[in-house]
Amino acid sequence: MEIPRHWRLRKQRYGLVGEVCPHCEAKIFPPRDVCPDCGKEAKTKFSFSGQGEVYSYTTIYNAPSGFEANVPYTVALVKLEEGPLVTAQLTDVAEEEVEIGMPVEMVTRRLHQDGDERGLLVYGYKFRPIGFAAH
């Protein structure tokens, strides 16, 4: 059980809350308190829009424990419109429909389950094609 860890990260998992550097304006996700661009302190909170595009993607068939029930699932590096890349699963889309550059948006979904049916359910961000809901 990893309840404290998932609780600690709830703002990132559910809201893509990162940081903006007060010195150079770089947008930072995940938050790290030190700006990767200018090296200065960056603790100002910043909520990302959740909009971005697919930088790269692939499909996983051999999953770690907790993810076996999801196989096969597609993961991606998503380039957020504010700049950073984020690692996330894609959802509501078949792998053959995904392409590099495809616009996507953040949604909250179940990521995995620890242990048996009494195990912790971990929720967090995934990304789906923009406009999916309109279909």
Next chain:
Amino acid sequence: MNNNIVIAGIGQTAVGEHWKTSLRELAHYALEDAIKDAGGLRPQALFVANMLAPNLSKQSHLGALIADFSGFVGIEAVTVEAAGASGGAALRQGYLAVLSGMVDVALVVGVEKFTDVVDAGTETALATTLDSDFEAVQGVTPTSQAALLMRRYMHEFNVPADGLAGFPVTAHANGAGNPNAMFRRAIKAETYARAGMVSEPLNMFDAAPNADGAAAVILTRADLLPPNFPHPLVRISGSASASDLLALHDRPDPLTFPAARRSVETALEKAGLTREQIDFFEYHDAFSIYAALSLEAAGFAERGRGWELARDGVIALNGKLPCATMGGLKARGNPGGATGVYQAVEAAAQLRGGGGANQVAGARYAMIQSLGGPAATAVTHVLERVEIGE
């Protein structure tokens, strides 16, 4: 500064599925061979390279365990972990210990035991080397990470579908000549083109097999060796380690390996060599795409063109820059934290003239490189054959 740190002894087990052999036994077999090869030199310090034993074998504290099991109770003994770069990192710790003058004889043993678990356990353990909070939580694995890089690389640089075939084809051709290799059969490019996908576009030949194995080296100062020492000497001429942002998504340009570049440049500088003088390169081909990116980071190819060295035969045994000369991670097998020590053993054998069927003719300078993940850690060593009287 004493620049006469030498590899006095080498040892290794075959790489493969050692169902009957435990973690400690594997380590013992390799280090026993290395000590014998070094004429019986007794180590004063043991550096164990291992990546996943706390996960896969429910065993940490390998320093004491292996010193104890191998009859060296009492000596300094610790584990060095840097994911897939553990082997290179432990080699560097051994080198630094002898270089410091605090240790006369250091034993570096890399050991990994994958077959203590099956199924999802292996992927679960491997995923602990990623950023747990922001990568592994999404179900990403090292293999899928390599696939993400491979897809983007092929997209940006217009690489054909079978463009990376030359890496596993070369590895398997060389594995055929290595009695300790896991895979000892050459493959054809057509076999690659037909191979099943692991994580598109990465196929089964683009990923090195996780396997059991152990390798060991004895390090000492050349002036401590007896005058009638039985082997040509192999000196560690350059050693460097560098790190990068751990999570792939945190990097400004995921398609470069800056830590690998930095460690190569520093190791060459320490050795007083240029990259053109390197006779062969043992790169960390855990995945074909990593071989391409490593060749680019080392400056052997321009950005986006590392794969062409494989296509054009430059990295073949008879090419301008032989790579993976004993099969590399792909065909020799990838025993995790032991891999970097295998590279040292194989390169030392080549430089001694003991490369057998795979001997690189006249080899004097070797570069070996051990990577943790997509080069979040990169450790590079330059090894050199020492001529008599030098």
